[in-house]
Amino acid sequence: MKIEEKLARNKFDIDREVHIQVDEEKCKACESKVCLYACPAECYVLRAEGHVTFSYEGCLECGSCRFSCDKGTIAWVNPRGGFGVCYQYG
């Protein structure tokens, strides 16, 4: 089974409270944009003119973006209890 197929079996109970906040204005000045490579769920997307946008709904709660971004741009907490990803395969 491919990784994409495994990920597709995850379930999400999406919290209305956003658990990861990204200051996208600060991202405009970022050259590395390492979050694009760190996030396995592709929550960070490169738009036109180098603009990065973020959406939390498909977050796998791995924490990679939190530790990879060296600009202090990401405010990261876990979703509230009972919300977020539910893994099918651990």
Ligand code: SF4
């Ligand atoms: S690495 Fe950090 S500052 Fe750079 S684009 Fe990603 S979230 Fe923004």
Ligand code: SF4
């Ligand atoms: S915690 Fe992991 S899955 Fe969630 S946005 Fe950050 S890198 Fe992506």
